[in-house]
Amino acid sequence: MSACAPPHAQHPRPPHSPAPAPRRFPVAGADLSAAVAVFLIALPLSLGIALATGAPLQAGLVAAAVGGIVAGRLGGCPLQVSGPAAGLTVVTADLIHRYGWRTTCGITVLAGVAQLGLGCLRVARGALAVSPAVVHGMLAGIGITIAVAQLHIVLGGSPDSSVLANLRELPAQLARLDPAAVSMSALTLALLTAWPRLPGRTGRLLRRVPAPLVAVTGAAATAALAGLALPRVELPSWHSHALAGLPEGPVLGLAAAVLTTTLVCSVQSLLGAVAVDKLVAARPGPQPHVGRSDLDRELLGQGAANIVSGSLGGLPIAGVAVRSTANVKSGAVSRNSTMLHGVLVVVAALLMVPVLEEIPLASLAALVMAVGIQMVSLHHIRTVTRHREVPVYAATTLGVVALGVLQGVLLGVAVAVALALHRLAxxxxxxxxxxxxxxxxxxxxxxxxxxxxxxxxxxxxxxxxxxxxxxxxxxxxxxxxxxxxxxxxxxxxxxxxxxxxxxxxxxxxxxxxxxAECRCRPWTPWRNHQSCFAEAPAAPAGQEAGRELARGISSFQRNTAPLVREELARLAREGQRPSQLFLTCADSRLVTSMITASGPGDLFVVRNVGNLVPPPGEEHGDDSVAAAIEYAVEVLGVRSITVCGHSGCGAMQALLAGGAGPGDTPLRRWLRHGLPSLARTAGDHRDRPRLAGRAPADAVELLCLTNVVQQLAHLRAHASVARALAKGELELHGMYFHVGEAQAYLLARTEGGTEGGTVFEDVAEGVGKGEGAGGRVWATTPGQV
Missing domain, CATH: 3.30.750.24 (STAS domain)
Structure with missing residues (x-):
C-alpha cells in the first residue's frame, strides 16, 4: 500500500458491521460552536500577522481560510487549526524584504511540495527528535523579534527588517511617539490582559467571547467614537490581489529560503499536533473518536495547504497553538470545526470588508506583540534549566534574533551536539x-x-x-x-x-x-525467583509474602523497567489509547498480558470473580463493572470488548455447588449474576458451546464455556455498548483459556455444520483456516451471541 494512503484506507469496516446511519446534520453542535470561537480569534490574528510580515493584509485571510479548509480536511490531526502562524512571521518578513511578495508566494508553494515529499517518505516522527531546547529557543527568538518589531508600530512608527536596527532606533522612536497610536495599543493590551480575568458568574459568561476579538473591537470602536486619525486596515479589491510568481533570485538563496520555510512550518505543525493530542487526552468527559494524530498525514495536509495558499497569494501555513487550544477547549469533536472556521473566514473576507477596515493598525500590532511576548515561555525556561540545557536554549534564541531562524536553529543543534559530546566524554x-x-x-x-x-x-x-x-x-x-x-x-x-x-x-x-545469573522472565512465578536472591536471608513465615512482593518489584526495576521505560514514557506523554477492553476472571493463574502477548497501552483490563457482567439495572449490581464498560467505550473509544473465561474457575464451581443460594455474604450476592449461565447450561444441548474437536470434559468446563456466551449477552444490554454496536464501531469477542493445556480459544460459529451451536476454536488453527475451510473466528454483531 502506498505510504501516502490515508489511514482509513488501511482499516476497512468489518464485513459484518452495519453501515452507520447517516447524520441528519453534517456538523455537530459542538463543532459549530468551536468553529465560531476559533473564527473570532483567527480573524484579528491573521490580519495582525500579515501586518507584522509586511505582506498584503488579504494574504492573512487567504492563509487562514486555506489552513482551515485544506489542512483541516487532509491533515492527520483533526482538531489542530492551521493558518498564518506567529512562528513564521520572522521568516516571511525576511523573504518579502529580500525577494518581494510574489516570489515569497512561490517559495511557499515549493515549501509545500517539500512537505509533501517528506510526508510520503514517512519521516515526520524524525522531526520530533530535535531537542526541545532548540525548538523552544527558536520560538523564543521569533517571539522577541516579533515583539521588538511591533513595538515601533505600537509607538506610531514603522519597524526595520533587522532586530538590531529596531533596537538602535527605539530611543528615537520613543522621542517621537504618536499619542493616539499609543493609547489604542494600551487599550488593546489592557483588554487582552483583563478580559480573561473577569470575576463572577457574569465574568464567566463574558469570557466566552475571545479576548483578542474584544481587544481589537474595543480599540476600533473607541477610535471611531473619538474620531482619532490613525492608520487603519486597508483591504483593496480582490481583483487586484497579487498571486504567486516564479521565484527569482540566486539559486542557493532560494534553496535556503525553501528549506527554512519547510523546517519551521513542519516542526511547528508536528509539535502542535502532539500538543493537541495531550489536550484531547486531558479533556474531561467523553473523548471524540479521532485517535492519535497521524504525523505523516499531517505533514501531507500541511504541504497541500501551503501549495494552495502560496498559489492564491496567501502567507505560509502551519499549525497554530492558540487557535488549536481554543478549538479543543471549545469542545470540538471532529475536523468539521476546523473546516467550518475556514469557511467563516472566507465569508468575512467577502462580506465584512467595511467592518475590518475600521481596525487601527496599532491595535493589531499590540495584539501580535502580545503573542510574541507569550512565545518566550517561563515554563519552557524552567524546563530547560532543570534538564541543564540552558546553553542550547540561549544559543538558539540569540542566534535567531541576531542571525535568522535557520542559522539560529543550526547553531542550537550544534551546541546541543557539543553538550552531548561533553557529557559523554x-x-x-x-x-x-x-x-x-x-x-x-x-x-x-x-x-x-x-x-x-x-x-x-x-x-x-x-x-x-x-x-x-x-x-x-x-x-x-x-x-x-x-x-x-x-x-x-x-x-x-x-x-x-x-x-x-x-x-x-x-x-x-x-x-x-x-x-549465578538471573534469567527470570517477566511472567516467572516468585517461587522460581529464588536463584536471583540466593544471598537473601530466610524470612519468618509471616513476613515471606511481603518479601516476595519486594523481591518482585526489585526484579522488575532491574530486569524489565529498562526495557519498557521508553515505551511507558511515550504513553505517559500521549495518554492511554487501548484498542481492547479485556474483561476476565481474577484467577491468579490467568495472566492477561502473557496469553494475549500484549504490552503497555494495549488492553484496558477489568477483572472480577467469574468474569461476570451484571446486566444494567440488576439488583445488587456492581457499578464498577458498568463504569469500566462505559469509560472504555465512551471515553477511551475501544473498538473491541473480549470476555475471557478459563478452565477450573472457582466461581463456576461454587455456582454448581449452590454457592449462590440464600445468604447475604458479598460473595453469594455477586455469584447470583452467574445464575443465568447456570440456567443456560441446563437448556437445549444443541445450544451448548464446546471446544473445537471435543465436548466439554465435565460440568464445570461446560459452565465455564456457557458463562462466556451468557456474559456477552449481558454486555450487549449496556446502553453504551448497544449504541456502539449499532453504529458498527464495536466488536464483541468471547475467549476461553485452558490453564492445564496453556491453550487459548476464541468463540467461533461453524458454517455448514450439522451440530449448530457455538464453538471455541483453537486460536492458531482459526487464524490459519480462512473463510472456506469450514470454520472462522468471529465477533458478535447485533443479533448474534
Missing part, C-alpha cells in the same frame, strides 16, 4: 572508603573514554576488601563493561567481594553475585 569517577567498604561511584556515561580513569579508581581498592561500584549514568559501552567485569573477577579471585549497583543502557550491570 566527561565522566566523574570517585573512590572513598566508608566503614571498611570501598565505594567507587561513576557519574555520567561510562564509555571507552573513561576506562583509564575507571581502572585507576578500581585499583585503589585493596585485595580482599569489600567494594561497591555505583553506576549513576544512562549508558555503558562494551569496553567499559569488559574492564569492569575483568576487575571484579580478579578481585573476587583474591578473596574480595564486589557488588555492582545500577543498570544502564547498552550493557546490563545490576547482577549481585557473579556466580
Amino acid at each position: 566527561h565522566t566523574r569517577i570517585t573512590h572513598e572508603e566508608k566503614e571498611g567498604v570501598h565505594h567507587v561511584q561513576v557519574r555520567g556515561q561510562l564509555t571507552f573514554l573513561a576506562v583509564p580513569r575507571l581502572s585507576r579508581a578500581l585499583h585503589l581498592v585493596p585485595q580482599g576488601a569489600h567494594a561497591v561500584v555505583e553506576l549513576d549514568g544512562s549508558f555503558m559501552d562494551h569496553a567499559a563493561y569488559e574492564s569492569l567485569q575483568d576487575w571484579r573477577s580478579a578481585h573476587t579471585a583474591r578473596g574480595g567481594t564486589a557488588d555492582l549497583a545500577g543498570r544502564r543502557g547498552g550493557i546490563r550491570t545490576a547482577e549481585r553475585a557473579p556466580a
Whole structure:
C-alpha cells in the first residue's frame, strides 16, 4: 500500500458491521460552536500577522481560510487549526524584504511540495527528535523579534527588517511617539490582559467571547467614537490581489529560503499536533473518536495547504497553538470545526470588508506583540534549566534574533551536539572508603573514554576488601563493561567481594553475585525467583509474602523497567489509547498480558470473580463493572470488548455447588449474576458451546464455556455498548483459556455444520483456516451471541 494512503484506507469496516446511519446534520453542535470561537480569534490574528510580515493584509485571510479548509480536511490531526502562524512571521518578513511578495508566494508553494515529499517518505516522527531546547529557543527568538518589531508600530512608527536596527532606533522612536497610536495599543493590551480575568458568574459568561476579538473591537470602536486619525486596515479589491510568481533570485538563496520555510512550518505543525493530542487526552468527559494524530498525514495536509495558499497569494501555513487550544477547549469533536472556521473566514473576507477596515493598525500590532511576548515561555525556561540545557536554549534564541531562524536553529543543534559530546566524554569517577567498604561511584556515561580513569579508581581498592561500584549514568559501552567485569573477577579471585549497583543502557550491570545469573522472565512465578536472591536471608513465615512482593518489584526495576521505560514514557506523554477492553476472571493463574502477548497501552483490563457482567439495572449490581464498560467505550473509544473465561474457575464451581443460594455474604450476592449461565447450561444441548474437536470434559468446563456466551449477552444490554454496536464501531469477542493445556480459544460459529451451536476454536488453527475451510473466528454483531 502506498505510504501516502490515508489511514482509513488501511482499516476497512468489518464485513459484518452495519453501515452507520447517516447524520441528519453534517456538523455537530459542538463543532459549530468551536468553529465560531476559533473564527473570532483567527480573524484579528491573521490580519495582525500579515501586518507584522509586511505582506498584503488579504494574504492573512487567504492563509487562514486555506489552513482551515485544506489542512483541516487532509491533515492527520483533526482538531489542530492551521493558518498564518506567529512562528513564521520572522521568516516571511525576511523573504518579502529580500525577494518581494510574489516570489515569497512561490517559495511557499515549493515549501509545500517539500512537505509533501517528506510526508510520503514517512519521516515526520524524525522531526520530533530535535531537542526541545532548540525548538523552544527558536520560538523564543521569533517571539522577541516579533515583539521588538511591533513595538515601533505600537509607538506610531514603522519597524526595520533587522532586530538590531529596531533596537538602535527605539530611543528615537520613543522621542517621537504618536499619542493616539499609543493609547489604542494600551487599550488593546489592557483588554487582552483583563478580559480573561473577569470575576463572577457574569465574568464567566463574558469570557466566552475571545479576548483578542474584544481587544481589537474595543480599540476600533473607541477610535471611531473619538474620531482619532490613525492608520487603519486597508483591504483593496480582490481583483487586484497579487498571486504567486516564479521565484527569482540566486539559486542557493532560494534553496535556503525553501528549506527554512519547510523546517519551521513542519516542526511547528508536528509539535502542535502532539500538543493537541495531550489536550484531547486531558479533556474531561467523553473523548471524540479521532485517535492519535497521524504525523505523516499531517505533514501531507500541511504541504497541500501551503501549495494552495502560496498559489492564491496567501502567507505560509502551519499549525497554530492558540487557535488549536481554543478549538479543543471549545469542545470540538471532529475536523468539521476546523473546516467550518475556514469557511467563516472566507465569508468575512467577502462580506465584512467595511467592518475590518475600521481596525487601527496599532491595535493589531499590540495584539501580535502580545503573542510574541507569550512565545518566550517561563515554563519552557524552567524546563530547560532543570534538564541543564540552558546553553542550547540561549544559543538558539540569540542566534535567531541576531542571525535568522535557520542559522539560529543550526547553531542550537550544534551546541546541543557539543553538550552531548561533553557529557559523554566527561565522566566523574570517585573512590572513598566508608566503614571498611570501598565505594567507587561513576557519574555520567561510562564509555571507552573513561576506562583509564575507571581502572585507576578500581585499583585503589585493596585485595580482599569489600567494594561497591555505583553506576549513576544512562549508558555503558562494551569496553567499559569488559574492564569492569575483568576487575571484579580478579578481585573476587583474591578473596574480595564486589557488588555492582545500577543498570544502564547498552550493557546490563545490576547482577549481585557473579556466580549465578538471573534469567527470570517477566511472567516467572516468585517461587522460581529464588536463584536471583540466593544471598537473601530466610524470612519468618509471616513476613515471606511481603518479601516476595519486594523481591518482585526489585526484579522488575532491574530486569524489565529498562526495557519498557521508553515505551511507558511515550504513553505517559500521549495518554492511554487501548484498542481492547479485556474483561476476565481474577484467577491468579490467568495472566492477561502473557496469553494475549500484549504490552503497555494495549488492553484496558477489568477483572472480577467469574468474569461476570451484571446486566444494567440488576439488583445488587456492581457499578464498577458498568463504569469500566462505559469509560472504555465512551471515553477511551475501544473498538473491541473480549470476555475471557478459563478452565477450573472457582466461581463456576461454587455456582454448581449452590454457592449462590440464600445468604447475604458479598460473595453469594455477586455469584447470583452467574445464575443465568447456570440456567443456560441446563437448556437445549444443541445450544451448548464446546471446544473445537471435543465436548466439554465435565460440568464445570461446560459452565465455564456457557458463562462466556451468557456474559456477552449481558454486555450487549449496556446502553453504551448497544449504541456502539449499532453504529458498527464495536466488536464483541468471547475467549476461553485452558490453564492445564496453556491453550487459548476464541468463540467461533461453524458454517455448514450439522451440530449448530457455538464453538471455541483453537486460536492458531482459526487464524490459519480462512473463510472456506469450514470454520472462522468471529465477533458478535447485533443479533448474534
